Amino acid sequence: MALPWYKGHYYIHRPKVIEPMGESRTDFQIFTEMAYRLEALDPALKDFGMRYNPRAERSYFQNPDATDEAYLRAWWEGKVMKHQGVEMSWDDFKKHGVYKFKLDKPLVAFRAQIEDGEKFSTPSGKIEILSTTLAKVTDWTRTQYGYEIPYIPKWVEPFESLNSPKVKDYPFHLVSPHPRWRTHSIFHNIGWLRETYQQELTLNASDAQKLGVKMGDIVEVWNERGRTVVPVYVTERCMPGVAVLFEGAWMDLDAKGIDRAGNPDFLTLDEPSPAGAFAYNTVLVNVKKTDLDHKPGWDILATARSFVFRRDY
Amino acid sequence: MREDELREKLKTAIERRKASTYVPVVPKTQLGFIHHNVDCIGCRACEIACKDKNGLAPGPRFRRVMYIEGGKYPDVFAYKVNMSCNHCAEPACLPTCPTGAIWKRPDNGIVDIDSTLCIGCRRCEAACNLCVDEIEAGRKPYCVMACMMRVLDIGPIDQLAAGTWKTPALGPGDKPVRQVKNMADPALTNPSIVFIPHSKGRVEG
Numbered sequence: 001m002a003l004p005w006y007k008g009h010y011y012i013h014r015p016k017v018i019e020p021m022g023e024s025r026t027d028f029q030i031f032t033e034m035a036y037r038l039e040a041l042d043p044a045l046k047d048f049g050m051r052y053n054p055r056a057e058r059s060y061f062q063n064p065d066a067t068d069e070a071y072l073r074a075w076w077e078g079k080v081m082k083h084q085g086v087e088m089s090w091d092d093f094k095k096h097g098v099y100k101f102k103l104d105k106p107l108v109a110f111r112a113q114i115e116d117g118e119k120f121s122t123p124s125g126k127i128e129i130l131s132t133t134l135a136k137v138t139d140w141t142r143t144q145y146g147y148e149i150p151y152i153p154k155w156v157e158p159f160e161s162l163n164s165p166k167v168k169d170y171p172f173h174l175v176s177p178h179p180r181w182r183t184h185s186i187f188h189n190i191g192w193l194r195e196t197y198q199q200e201l202t203l204n205a206s207d208a209q210k211l212g213v214k215m216g217d218i219v220e221v222w223n224e225r226g227r228t229v230v231p232v233y234v235t236e237r238c239m240p241g242v243a244v245l246f247e248g249a250w251m252d253l254d255a256k257g258i259d260r261a262g263n264p265d266f267l268t269l270d271e272p273s274p275a276g277a278f279a280y281n282t283v284l285v286n287v288k289k290t291d292l293d294h295k296p297g298w299d300i301l302a303t304a305r306s307f308v309f310r311r312d313y
Numbered sequence: 314m315r316e317d318e319l320r321e322k323l324k325t326a327i328e329r330r331k332a333s334t335y336v337p338v339v340p341k342t343q344l345g346f347i348h349h350n351v352d353c354i355g356c357r358a359c360e361i362a363c364k365d366k367n368g369l370a371p372g373p374r375f376r377r378v379m380y381i382e383g384g385k386y387p388d389v390f391a392y393k394v395n396m397s398c399n400h401c402a403e404p405a406c407l408p409t410c411p412t413g414a415i416w417k418r419p420d421n422g423i424v425d426i427d428s429t430l431c432i433g434c435r436r437c438e439a440a441c442n443l444c445v446d447e448i449e450a451g452r453k454p455y456c457v458m459a460c461m462m463r464v465l466d467i468g469p470i471d472q473l474a475a476g477t478w479k480t481p482a483l484g485p486g487d488k489p490v491r492q493v494k495n496m497a498d499p500a501l502t503n504p505s506i507v508f509i510p511h512s513k514g515r516v517e518g
Contacts, residue, residue, distance in 0.1 A: 180356065191371035192364055196357045204386055236386045 009107070010100040011080070013093060016065070026064065028053070033061040129153070145274045158282035159269055162241055170223050170284035172207070172243040176264040179246035188250050198296050199262040200233040202244035203287065208234040213289050220258075220290040221245065223267055223283070229292045230262030243287060247280060252295045260295040320498065337403045340422030344443060345400060345470030345505030346457075347482045347489060350514055353393040353464045355380055362459030363397070366444060375441040376456050381495055381514060392511035394495055395465060397456070398441035399504030400424045406437035421448065422470075422505065443467070470505040483509065492516045 020026075025033075036049035036058065053060060055074075056067045076090040086099060093099050112118040119125035123132045134151040137143060150156060160166065162173050181197035182188045201221055203213070213219055215234045220227060221243065230245065238244060245264045252261040259266045269279050355378055363369075363376045375397050382391035400417075404424050407415045414430035415437055417423070423443045444454035448467075452458070457465050463481035472478035476489055483489065489507035491499045493514040510516075 192361050195371045195374070196360065206386075235382065236384055237382055237389045237391060238386075240386060 009103065010098055011093070013097050015094070025061065028068075029061050029064050032056055149274050159271060159279055160282050160284045162284075164284060166284050170286045171241070172203075172285050172287055173241060174221070174243045174245060174264065174267060174281075174283040174285045176245055176247040176268070176280040176283070179248050182248055185248035185250060188248065194296075198231070199246065199249040200231045201262065201287065202233045202235060202238045204238045204240040204242070205234050205236050206240050207243075207287075208232065211287055211289065213287075217289055218292065218294045219287050220292065221262075221264075221267065221285050221287050223285045225269070226259065226266030227257075228259040228262050228264070228266045229290060229294045231294055232287075243285060254292075258292065260293060262294065262296075323501065337407075338417040338419055338422075339402075340417065340419050342420070343400070343402060343422035343470045343505050344448070344467055345422075345473055345507065346397070347466050347468065347473045347478075347480055347507050347509075348395045349462075349464035349482050349484070349487070349509040350392045350394055350493060350511045351509060352462055352484070353378070353395060354462055355393045356461065358459040358461060359395065359456035359465055362455040363441070366455040379495065381511075383513065390511065390513045392514050394493055394508065394514070396496075396506065398424060398443070399502075399506045400441075400443060401505060402503035405502045409436045411436065418445070421445075423448075470507070474507045490515070 032049060032053040035045075035052035039045045039048035049056075049058070053067075055070050057063075060067055073090045076086075076093065080086050081089075084101070086101075088096065088099050110120075113120055120127055122128045129152060131151045134149055140146065140148045143149075157163065160173075178184070179197070181193050182190075187193055201219060203211075208214070211219075213232050213234070215232070217232050218229060219232045220229055222228070228245075245262060245267075247264055249261050249263045251259045251263040251265065254260055264280070264283070267283050267285055269283065271279055273279055357378050360374050360376050360378060364374065367375060369375070377396060379394045379396070380391065381394060382389065384390050400423055402422070404415070404417060407417065407424065411434060412430045412432055414427045414432075416425055416427065418425055421443075423445050425442045425445060426437075444452075444456075447454055453467055457467050460466075466473075466480040466482040468478040468480060473480070474489055474491065476483060476487070487509045490510050491504075491507055493508050493510045494516060495514070508514075
C-alpha cells in the first residue's frame, strides 16, 4: 500500500512481486519474532508476541502473507472505507490497483485563510515574508542553527563557492543532483537500470582541455575531506568551473580510503543547511587524471555513456 | 561529390543484392513508429519496458535511445533519437538470414523472427518484433505504453508520415520527417519510422 509522494489524493496497491531474497524479512516479521523470543526468556513478558502482533500466528516469521493481508483488509474496511468515504471494496481495489479520491470541490491550499479569514499559524497570523521570529533573535549561538539566518529571504554566501579563497586549491564547484536512474541510492544494483547509466563526472569541454582529460578518462575528484574515482563525461552543456557528480552511488573504498565508485558523499561538508538538508551543492573540489581503477559497483553492468556518446563535432 | 558517388555505389550494391534474393512483401498496412526528438526526456523507460517484455539480461537492448548534443557553451542543444527495428519496407536483414528465420508479416508489415529457426548468427542484428502479440490483442507495444511523455507511438506509417494519424506524439504544427541527423539514409531500406526533429537535428532537403 502506498500514497504518492508526498501525500496525494490517491492510494496505490503494491502487491508482492517476488519472494523475499535470501534471508530478508520485513521489520514487522523481525520484531514479532523478537517479541516471541523475549517472551520465552522472560516470564514477565507474558503473551508479548501475541500482544505485539495480535493477528499473527507463531509461524509469522516464515509465512507472513495471510496476516499481512488481514491487517490491510481491516485497515481498508475499518479506516479507509469507514472514515474516508471510500466505496470501493478491498478486493476491487486490489484488482484495480489504484483508488483516486473523488473531491466535491477542488482542493485549494489556504482556502480557509483566504475565504473565511482564518489566521495563518504564524506569530502575526499573516503570511510572513519577514520572519518576526528570526528578527527577534539576538544570540544566534543559542539557536538550532548556530549562525545568523536572515529574517527576510535573500541570497546568502554558501559554505563553499567559487567566491571562496579555497578556489586556489579546489577550482571546481561540485553539484550533486538526484540521479535519474536510481532513487538516491536505491535500485543502484538493478541491472537494467545500471545498464542505462554509469556513474560519471560531468565537466565542461574547456575545463577538460585545461586538465588534459578526454571523454571516458578516469579522474580523481578530491578536496580536503576525501577522494573519489570516476570516469569523466566531457560536454559543452555544463557550465565552465562546475563539475556534476550524481548522488547515491554505492561506495567502494580501497585500502587507502579512496572511494573507487564515485560517491560524492566523500567530498561533502558534514554541515546541514539551516533547514536540515545536506549541503550537497556547495562543495569545492579539484580534478585530475588518474591511473586508479574506477569500480562502477559490485559488478560491472553498465557502460558509461561517456564511452559511447555520439557528438556532432 | 565523393559522398554522392559512395551513396550511388551503395544503392546499386543494395539493388543488386535485393534483385538476386527476394521480392519484398507489400503488407496490407505497414505499422511504424513515430518519435518526438525534442519532447523526449531520455528516461529510457521504453528500453526497459522492452527488456522486461522480452526477458533480456543486461546487455542487449532492442530499443535504444540515443542522446545527441552539441554546440558551444552557452549556446548548446540536445535531443534524443529513439530507434528499434524499423520494420523496413525493404529490410536489409531479411535476405542476409541464412536460415530464413526472418519474415515480413503481410498483414501489418512487422519484420518478425521465427525463434525456432534462428541460429543466433547475428547477421541481422534486428530483434524488435513490435510486440506483435500485443498488437494482435489490440494493444500497443510495451515501449509505447511505458512512455511517460507520450512521445513514442505506433500507427500506419503512411498516415504517420503524412501527419494525419491522431497521436499524442504529434504536437500542433509538428511535421514528421523520415530522416534526422545521426541516421542512415532512409532510401536504403525504407524504414517504418518517422520523427519530429530538433531544429539542430534537421536534415536539409
